[in-house]
Amino acid sequence: SAVISQKPSRDICQRGTSLTIQCQVDSQVTMMFWYRQQPGQSLTLIATANQGSEATYESGFVIDKFPISRPNLTFSTLTVSNMSPEDSSIYLCSVEDPTYAYNEQFFGPGTRLTVL
């Protein structure tokens, strides 16, 4: 399966600042996804990031708050901008591994963000 790494693994940030999270995959993938998991909740999709095109955001998420880059087929970044305590969550990237049938999804280890 695809091996996915994320940086940083955790961070504590001040209100009003921004944090960029990196996601690296060990193989080329077409589709990458960014999720948020708030404390005690399940995963909520933020956006889909395809290489060479603008990210597609889900309802309730906007580019100004969560800008995404996808410069190549193995890398993506998610920035959480102008942070508030409500942004404290685990942020996860995932991919569909093209070597697996039926769009099996694989996830990175997550970035635990705490905003003070």
Added chain:
Amino acid sequence: KQEVTQIPAALSVPEGENLVLNCSFTDSAIYNLQWFRQDPGKGLTSLLLIQSSQREQTSGRLNASLDKSSGRSTLYIAASQPGDSATYLCAVIRPGGSYIPTFGRGTSLIVHP
């Protein structure tokens, strides 16, 4: 809109018990269903994927079944161990479009020695 429900929300059992975790979904038109494990504060580990045409999948002590017509899946864990303690999430993918999964809230499992 697809909704995924997992029951129970939490479960605490002694080591050695056989367990059944339940997942139900409202729209039976699914492409596949995937079970994940999540350790506290960590990412998700894929356990099993069941295609819409399949009824079950097995991996070691895990067996997942799928009944599309009734909108249900179960994850069976045999001879539970303390290392199985984690949150178990099911995700349903609908056909067409970008195959984005809808997740349940998970079942938090504690297996005590």
